Amino acid sequence: MWGLGGCAPYPLMPLRIGAHPWPGYELLYLARQRGQLDPQQVRLIEFPSASASLRALAVRSIEGAALTLDEVLLARSRGIDLTVVAVLNESRGADVVLVQPGLQAPGALHGKRIGVESSATGALMLDAFWPVKAWPPETCRWWR
Template sequence: MARNLLSRLGTGVLVLSILGLLVGCMQKPQPILKIGANHWPGYAPLYLADEQGHLQREQIQLVEYPSTLAVMRALRNGILDAAAVTLDEALLLADSGLALDILLVADVSLGADLLISQPDLTRAQDLKGKKIGVEATALGGYLLKRFLTLNQLNPDDVHVVTLPVNKHMQAFAEKKVDAVITFASEVAHLAAETQYQVLFDTRDIPNEVVDILVIRRQENQAWESHIQALLTAWFQALTLWELQPYQQDAALMRRLNINAAALKESLQGMQMGTLALNRTLLTQGQLEASLQKVRTYLYQQGRLLNPKADLGVIETGLLEQVER
């Protein structure tokens, strides 16, 4: 009888074990949050967090794209759940009907985006009738319009030459364009003997060129644990970067395929999205003021169809929960 009891118990344990395995197999795997970004140094903490393995552990996949246009297209088409874009680009996506929430401020441009001209063109007015190279992106168009407006020039006063970023410096050095709107990291590639004038940079339009991380609104609640993990990974990467600048710079240069001069020029022209900066911009209304300014300008220029195109913001309490 004892043997029968033991036999039954053994059978029961075996059945329970098999059932446990079956239930485990039937459980859905944790979804992966896909966030896209181009190789802009302002998104460095994303790449550093990925290098350090923080994103993979939290089921977050960083998808790298060659351009912002490709990132915007992927987000619009549902390939991505989240993305790193500029404030104006996010508004254009919202205007197309995409409901987005801002996760955090990645950086604020303070000279990292600029317009350089040939050395003999020392004033904005000298560009009348001249060729200006611009990347065919929302940001490129926005910077050009802001430059023209600030200097009381009309779009018809200049000839726009569409150029991909990787052709900016070559076209400028060969004098195929008289000026170019580009990034400080690209200017660093110019030969030492190539002279130029800086006629405009983002210090002339403070808090207007802001890089942000956004997420699809309908995904927001579903991704709450991922969002918290992403925020934590971002700020941890920033902290480690402060503690180990040489090691992290080396990892960035390898990952973004840029040299030390380009990285230095970019970082000198921006304020990185620290926890303190995010608290200030998100809780004190400064980001909302910048958003309103950019929205109004884009609408007046005919870039937005909806004057109320808007972006949501995640609960700022999530920032307070970040493990420092």
């Protein structure tokens, strides 16, 4: 009888998937809320940012994550072996540069403190936005 215990299959652990608050991932949270994610198969783990999900992937505390394709490329360039298994949505220009009221043109940001998200998306946004400016980036105060 004792020998047969070693032949029993191990219970499978749920697949741990990281996600952070972002409109494109809300369907994952909704599916969990409605009981459409079987907790025996999938465990959705909330992180504050994509960077936190990437750190969890790097140390293997999760098996997958909801990420943008640029974040996947960044992770792969840092040695994290990732494979895209599904594309959940498509961006249609939801990323924006926000400014305080009264700043009407990019030139009005010269010498101001500028906040940039420390992520692949933040870097892409900054790169796309910067060519329209007429001053060197060193003249701004960056807040990350």
